Amino acid sequence: MDLELLILGDKGWGDEMLRATMVTLMVSLTAMSIGLFISIFGTLSKLSNKLYLRLFGDVYTTIVRGIPELLVIYLLFFGGSNAVMSIAKLFGYNGYIELNAFVIGSIAVGAISGAYSTEVIRGAFLAIPRGQIDAAKSVGMNKFIIFIRILIPQILRYALPGLGNVWQLTLKDTALIMVTGLVEIMRQSHIASGSTYSPFTFYVTAALLYLTLTTVSNTIFNRAENWANKGVRRV
């Protein structure tokens, strides 16, 4: 393993790898947020009374969780621009629209992350005893207060372990956005290993960078779980 290749600065790839790590982190955070945003709608759809909403939610989670992530990313990357352009044509705009790689990558991973988050949050919601909501209604709390005072704290508590898993998944799925040209860890190591013909050096470095990200995330999530479970007796 040739450590000389990893020098920071212009002679080595070290700084490019660190910059790529930042990009990976940024994409993961954006994708996770998009996923959580989607999962709110997903959960509401799946738990709704209306059949078409339930169907829509089911179709979304089944398809996104049933197709390889690589295909989802390819489809959104190649099909996304086409779709946006067709919508724009409806408004009379005939030029080329390019969504930049960061946005497309985040949306793609976010869509995948959202499907898993939906399942986690739905499970967390269903774990809250019905009786609590009945009791809240009987003292006259309106829907909004029930949401803030009863649902959110408990959903957070039940969902945190699952969301921790989804975060790890999201972090690792960002490696697949290399096909869109966004320079995150995987793409950078691919470029560097090709240019220097040293795959072992760079893929080991990539592995170590991912391990660092996941370890730090683990610690943060463990702290968050402890905070959310304050005062609750656990096994």
Next chain:
Amino acid sequence: MNFGLMIETFPKLLSGLNLTIQLVTISLFLGFCLAIGMALLRLSNNTFLSFFAKTYVFYIRGTPLLVQIFLIYYGIAQFEIIRESFVWSFFKEAYWCGILALTLNTCAYSSEIIRGGIQSVPFGQIESAKSVGMSRFLLYRRIILPIAFRQALPAYGNEMILMVKATSLVSTITLMEVTGIARLIIAKTFSPVEIFIVAGLIYLTINFIVTRLVNYCEIKLTPYLRQAH
């Protein structure tokens, strides 16, 4: 949307199904066998053995499968020692490298699932088994493992689906399974969206079948958990 192309492509993609299914079944089978061992190592009282298992799972779960595949295929081939030894006939083939990467990956995740299953066995059962004088081996074979497998079945079903999807990543190391063939066809027809949709439908079908099979096993093995209608 070029439907004619999609219909044409469907049989061509199916030819990759053989390889996909081979990769999934072999790596799931080998991975499962190794995972039982890994779970037992993790639960062992010996600090070295459990440390080894913990680190192994930590490494595999903390890095993307794509990195693991590239490391095994391109990374290991860089070393002269490997190239000149007898293991080279193994690492030389992309097929074996792919199976190795998938097996190591599923072993780590499955071992955690099995461990969860083993740890969920009610302690009372273990106590009573010990009280009638069952040996450790008999305890595992008769009591712990059967209960653990039943508990772990839903989670393992999930893992099987993840493995089916993971096979699409070995297309990056020249293996021509469904995704690999899809990329080859796209190179000639320049219509990525249509072809990836067909490929996606094939994977969805496989996953649907797997889900149904797992559901059937769940119903057969745990009839006492079935809800009354």
Next chain:
Amino acid sequence: MIKKSFLTLITFLLMTISTSYAGDWSKIKIGTEGAYPPWNGTNAAGELEGAEIDLALDLCKRMKAECELVAQDWDGIIPALQNGKYDAIIAGMSITAERMEVINFSQGYANEPASFSVLKSSKLAALKAGGKVNMDTLNSASTALLESLKSTLKGSVVGVQGSTTHENFVKQVLGDSVTMKSYDTQENLELDLSVGRIDAALSDQGSMEKFMESDKGKNIAFIGPGLGGGSFGGGVGVGLRKADTDLLKMFNKAIDEARADGSLAKHFSKWFGKDISM
């Protein structure tokens, strides 16, 4: 609440969109691979460099346009052009009839024969390198060279980069007599050749020569004749969308100018050590 959040999402998306108008070509985005030295590669500072990078910057100066170079994986390079990710492809892309069905090409600016390469220690190395075969104009001499090439390679594992003219050649001309392996980049193909996973690789001579200069590639040698014509197409050109006929004219004019004052030849001799411009 749902309507409002939907609107904010759309606004957010619109802010990230960059649009290009055809007609006013003061800014041109050029797509390249960045993994195909010395045509286009990436150096340790993370920058794109190579003969085509220099050529692209030169052509843009002549077209009085501001250029931005964008890297893209090879197998998505044409769909990304059609999606508008960039406006032109300058990435060692050969002009072939197949590709011309979906995109336009400028005139060719470089041409290089393709050759098979093997490890010096391999038994295939017995076939000496030499001669030229043009698949469009086969005569008795070149047919003989082609036949000896085919019989030497029979039963071996041949590697190519995916989605290339080389892949097409192996499939069409060698067909089932060899096992073909397709790689995502030229660099990975070269790596696997150097470790002996494949018996032979087909690629253009320039990029393999670059590899042979490096440490890992010193045990590699060419065999057989240089190949061109037929499925290899008619030279390397700039890929453009069918609709952008004005940009096509601009590129052709700039290439003519670059050829006339010798800078075209200069760009290629600098990186290839020989003049492969056309």
